[in-house]
Amino acid sequence: MSIITLDKVGLLINNQHILQNITLTIEENTLIGIAGPSGSGKSSLLRLLNLLISPTSGTIFYHNKNIMDYNPMKLRQEIGYVLQKPYLFDGTVLDNLEYPYYLHGLKVDKEEIASFLEKVHIPLSYASKTRHELSGGEQQRIAFIRSLLIKPKVLLLDEITAALDENTTILLENFINDLHKHSQITVIFVTHNSSQLHRLAQKVIYIEKGQVNIFADTEKYFAAKENSNE
Amino acid sequence: MNNTALILTYILPAIALFISYREKLCLEKDIIIGSIRAVIQLVLIGLALKFIFGINNAYLTSLILLIMIYNACIVAAQRGQGIAHVKAISFTAIFLSLFLTLGSLVLFNAINYTPSQVIPISGMVVGNSMVALGILYRNLISNFADRHDEIEVKLCLGASPHQAAQSLIRNSIKTAMVPTIDSMKTLGIVQLPGMMTGLILAGVAPETAIKYQIMVAFMLTGAITISSFTASYWAYRGFFTNKAQLISK
Numbered sequence: 141m142s143i144i145t146l147d148k149v150g151l152l153i154n155n156q157h158i159l160q161n162i163t164l165t166i167e168e169n170t171l172i173g174i175a176g177p178s179g180s181g182k183s184s185l186l187r188l189l190n191l192l193i194s195p196t197s198g199t200i201f202y203h204n205k206n207i208m209d210y211n212p213m214k215l216r217q218e219i220g221y222v223l224q225k226p227y228l229f230d231g232t233v234l235d236n237l238e239y240p241y242y243l244h245g246l247k248v249d250k251e252e253i254a255s256f257l258e259k260v261h262i263p264l265s266y267a268s269k270t271r272h273e274l275s276g277g278e279q280q281r282i283a284f285i286r287s288l289l290i291k292p293k294v295l296l297l298d299e300i301t302a303a304l305d306e307n308t309t310i311l312l313e314n315f316i317n318d319l320h321k322h323s324q325i326t327v328i329f330v331t332h333n334s335s336q337l338h339r340l341a342q343k344v345i346y347i348e349k350g351q352v353n354i355f356a357d358t359e360k361y362f363a364a365k366e367n368s369n370e
Numbered sequence: 371m372n373n374t375a376l377i378l379t380y381i382l383p384a385i386a387l388f389i390s391y392r393e394k395l396c397l398e399k400d401i402i403i404g405s406i407r408a409v410i411q412l413v414l415i416g417l418a419l420k421f422i423f424g425i426n427n428a429y430l431t432s433l434i435l436l437i438m439i440y441n442a443c444i445v446a447a448q449r450g451q452g453i454a455h456v457k458a459i460s461f462t463a464i465f466l467s468l469f470l471t472l473g474s475l476v477l478f479n480a481i482n483y484t485p486s487q488v489i490p491i492s493g494m495v496v497g498n499s500m501v502a503l504g505i506l507y508r509n510l511i512s513n514f515a516d517r518h519d520e521i522e523v524k525l526c527l528g529a530s531p532h533q534a535a536q537s538l539i540r541n542s543i544k545t546a547m548v549p550t551i552d553s554m555k556t557l558g559i560v561q562l563p564g565m566m567t568g569l570i571l572a573g574v575a576p577e578t579a580i581k582y583q584i585m586v587a588f589m590l591t592g593a594i595t596i597s598s599f600t601a602s603y604w605a606y607r608g609f610f611t612n613k614a615q616l617i618s619k
């Protein structure tokens with residue numbers, strides 16, 4: 141069943157076509173990788189799906205309803221977004237992880253927080269640390285689990301492993317795979333890492349100059365790329 | 371004070387003029403123009419106030435207050451260029467702060483609604499609110515630019531614009547209020563404020579002057595809080611679209 145559909149979506153900023161005529165359907169509970177050269181519009185596509193920006197043409201549907209007709213706050217609760225550069229708020233790690241609960245008027249679930257911390261290999265003792273005491277990789281993992289605490293149905297990940305070492309990258313990939321299998325979550329991630337696409341994605345969207353050139357199963361995508369390189 | 375004594379006080383700006391000339395500060399023209407303008411403006415306002423006080427009409431007094439608010443809102447709005455509806459926000463914020471503080475003072479019989487009492491008091495409220503709004507706007511603009519990532523992350527977590535901007539709003543209100551609160555803390559220790567000094571110089575007993583000064587200090591704290599609160603909670607909306615998207619300036 142389709143969860144997100146883009147119909148001739150375009151994005152024009154300062155008379156520049158950032159995205160043009162994008163039409164595709166994303167099935168529920170799939171792992172989609174977005175690849176393409178820098179500046180091709182990958183991050184803009186994620187921002188559109190999260191309604192951080194609006195399309196200048198075409199329509200985006202979420203569960204067959206135009207996203208412009210949704211309450212943006214409710215939509216963003218369902219479509220979580222983790223930015224490439226992790227941003228932790230002032231205060232402790234625990235303050236950051238409790239924020240989604242306070243935001244949505246929920247009782248803080250310490251067990252859930254502890255379980256997520258464990259899954260991304262962050263010791264519980266780090267809960268009292270501030271962002272200045274954490275490495276970039278640790279901050280990224282905290283930002284990642286913070287976005288999971290709003291219990292999104294779709295997760296948009298913008299190159300979240302770009303600045304991480306190999307071990308942490310594999311750790312996060314395994315966690316994403318686990319989430320996808322057990323929580324029925326649809327994951328759409330941007331990456332420049334071909335091996336990551338291979339390991340993680342079920343389907344690949346390849347964007348170039350603001351247009352979707354390839355949208356295919358991962359194996360077909362790599363075959364197509366190989367053919368074009370020959 | 372007789373007129374000869376007043377004329378002799380021009381020796382003081384003359385000293386400034388001499389130092390500026392000797393030290394090549396190039397401020398001579400500004401000092402001369404400034405001192406002449408001060409005399410002309412004060413003479414004119416003195417005559418105007420004498421006329422208004424003489425008429426003692428509540429409608430005319432209210433009109434003067436509206437003119438004061440309008441001028442203050444134009445000046446405050448210049449500091450908030452780029453904020454949507456900044457003139458309307460400034461006018462409403464200053465109007466509300468004056469209405470509530472002046473209204474309370476009249477209601478408590480602290481002052482009477484006569485031009486000789488209302489106009490100087492309103493001048494203080496409007497002037498201080500205007501300065502506070504200028505600080506508030508500059509702070510809001512720089513905070514929204516500097517803390518862009520923080521706001522977007524909060525929006526991504528499902529925060530409303532109000533929730534995403536709440537810490538910035540608080541920070542901006544606080545920054546606008548701090549000078550008034552600091553000045554209240556040091557009243558009588560570091561400074562004898564203008565109103566109290568003026569009353570004492572005019573021959574009013576210090577214990578009476580103190581009463582007025584306490585009233586003014588409390589009034590200004592209230593006025594600045596009201597104007598900063600009103601303006602910030604209206605102004606922050608202009609940084610977002612109706613789809614709760616942060617507008618990049």
